[in-house]
Amino acid sequence: MTKKYVTTAIPYVNGLPHIGHAMDYCLADVYARYQRLIGNEVRFQTGTDEHGNKIFQKAKDLGIPVEEYVAGNAEKFREFIETLGVSSTDFIRTTDPEHERRVQEIWKRLSDHIYAASYEGWYCTGCERFVTEKECVENHGVCPDHNKEYEKLAEENYYFRIADFKDRIYRAIEADEILILPEFRKREILKLLADSPDVSISRPKSQLSWGVPVPGDDSQVMYVWLDALANYITVLGYPDQDISEWWPASVEVVGKDILRFHAIIWPAMLMALGLPLPKVLLSHGMVLSNGQKMSKSIGNVVDPMEVLEKHGLDAFRYFFLRHIDTFADSDFTWEKFEDAYNNELANDLGNLVQRFAALSKKNGIVAPNAARELSAGYCELMDNFEFSKAFDFVWEKVQGLNRKIDEEKPWSLVKTGETEKLNLVMKELIVELLNVSEMLKPFIPDTAEKIDEIFTDPIAPPETPLFVKQ
Numbered sequence: 001m002t003k004k005y006v007t008t009a010i011p012y013v014n015g016l017p018h019i020g021h022a023m024d025y026c027l028a029d030v031y032a033r034y035q036r037l038i039g040n041e042v043r044f045q046t047g048t049d050e051h052g053n054k055i056f057q058k059a060k061d062l063g064i065p066v067e068e069y070v071a072g073n074a075e076k077f078r079e080f081i082e083t084l085g086v087s088s089t090d091f092i093r094t095t096d097p098e099h100e101r102r103v104q105e106i107w108k109r110l111s112d113h114i115y116a117a118s119y120e121g122w123y124c125t126g127c128e129r130f131v132t133e134k135e136c137v138e139n140h141g142v143c144p145d146h147n148k149e150y151e152k153l154a155e156e157n158y159y160f161r162i163a164d165f166k167d168r169i170y171r172a173i174e175a176d177e178i179l180i181l182p183e184f185r186k187r188e189i190l191k192l193l194a195d196s197p198d199v200s201i202s203r204p205k206s207q208l209s210w211g212v213p214v215p216g217d218d219s220q221v222m223y224v225w226l227d228a229l230a231n232y233i234t235v236l237g238y239p240d241q242d243i244s245e246w247w248p249a250s251v252e253v254v255g256k257d258i259l260r261f262h263a264i265i266w267p268a269m270l271m272a273l274g275l276p277l278p279k280v281l282l283s284h285g286m287v288l289s290n291g292q293k294m295s296k297s298i299g300n301v302v303d304p305m306e307v308l309e310k311h312g313l314d315a316f317r318y319f320f321l322r323h324i325d326t327f328a329d330s331d332f333t334w335e336k337f338e339d340a341y342n343n344e345l346a347n348d349l350g351n352l353v354q355r356f357a358a359l360s361k362k363n364g365i366v367a368p369n370a371a372r373e374l375s376a377g378y379c380e381l382m383d384n385f386e387f388s389k390a391f392d393f394v395w396e397k398v399q400g401l402n403r404k405i406d407e408e409k410p411w412s413l414v415k416t417g418e419t420e421k422l423n424l425v426m427k428e429l430i431v432e433l434l435n436v437s438e439m440l441k442p443f444i445p446d447t448a449e450k451i452d453e454i455f456t457d458p459i460a461p462p463e464t465p466l467f468v469k470q
């Protein structure tokens with residue numbers, strides 16, 4: 001048994017959980033469940049990123065004390081994680097006093113690479129990111145992700161000397177010591193790294209009061225990303241505890257929009273701390289809505305709770321893990337969702353289970369007691385983090401079973417009274433179905449559990465179909 005540590009990006013709490021956040025959670029959950037299925041022990045972090053201007057401003061606009069505002073929204077994220085069936089073991093809030101104290105310790109340990117300097121340039125509050133002059137000019141002064149003008153800043157800051165680590169980070173990424181997935185993003189990051197300046201890691205308190213105080217300088221608070229990235233190790237107890245049991249992470253799941261922070265600043269921090277780098281950075285694509293980025297102003301935001309309430313958890317997980325590609329941007333439309341629900345979940349899988357169980361019950365077929373097997377092709381895809389492809393692989397097996405039952409026509413054996421042959425055919429089909437159910441466990445765990453229950457003695461079809469056609 002090996003120990004595996006999986007992490008997710010911690011969302012800002014300036015709004016409610018949305019479909020995009022679900023991607024991080026579902027992908028990390030598939031990994032965690034798969035690892036447990038093959039016998040490994042898993043620690044799985046989730047949490048919330050609660051500092052920074054964006055959040056402070058939102059609370060102020062709403063007239064709510066910021067502590068109260070972040071606590072309320074953090075709770076919503078915790079509930080969302082539970083609703084999605086995410087099997088995380090830890091939940092960290094960056095306002096946890098323990099986290100804040102540990103980040104201050106981390107700051108002190110980075111101090112050989114920190115210097116004070118003045119900053120004059122651009123900042124995007126949406127991204128909570130300092131923007132170079134070149135980028136500002138290229139984007140005509142407006143952040144393309146947030147549709148908001150960059151702010152001009154002129155302030156005294158502390159800087160983290162990325163230059164001290166650039167070459168080592170470059171080599172580590174190039175040699176896949178830190179494996180960036182998908183492959184083409186690795187090249188993007190290597191290009192970006194070459195031009196990466198030192199990063200500002202604090203803001204004057206006069207500009208931003210909602211942050212972790214910089215140790216030894218009352219006039220500054222930490223830059224939100226430094227504080228946030230550290231969560232992956234503070235949650236394990238660093239620096240108070242030895243974290244080598246879990247660290248380095250086996251995989252860190254992030255959206256492509258925040259890969260640069262995880263592939264440049266984070267490795268530099270870890271190198272400065274003398275800690276190993278995460279093994280894999282899995283950067284997933286964006287969920288689009290009718291082909292466009294989801295945005296409140298366009299009015300195309302899909303509410304995850306609406307999907308969950310209408311069709312249930314496993315339908316949600318099914319769509320987002322199979323029809324939303326693990327790496328590429330993919331589109332959500334209600335039409336696609338409902339097609340997948342009716343044609344695939346209800347028809348391919350629901351009907352199959354119903355038919356097998358009804359035929360078994362009627363003919364007194366006994367549940368076979370065979371060891372479960374995961375196909376080698378499935379394991380290879382799962383081991384390579386190709387989750388949506390692995391799900392396709394399992395679905396081909398589901399469709400294969402539908403074809404098989406149509407070809408073998410076990411009901412004709414009932415008519416001809418060939419009981420022994422019927423037993424043999426059904427037993428084989430059920431063993432295959434139970435293997436499918438095993439492979440479905442990381443993706444749609446509740447349905448897989450139900451299938452297992454249906455095919456234990458005495459086999460009986462479910463009282464209501466697994467998926468009611470809409």
Ligand code: MSP
Nearest residue numbers: 009010011012020021023049228229254255286287
């Ligand atoms: N707080 C930072 C992360 C700090 S991690 C140390 C942040 N928060 S976020 O709320 O903006 O995003 C959280 C995660 O949700 C990121 O991985 C981001 O890529 C993901 N998504 C947000 N919108 C998304 C889509 N529309 N589609 C898919 N994922 C996207 O960044």
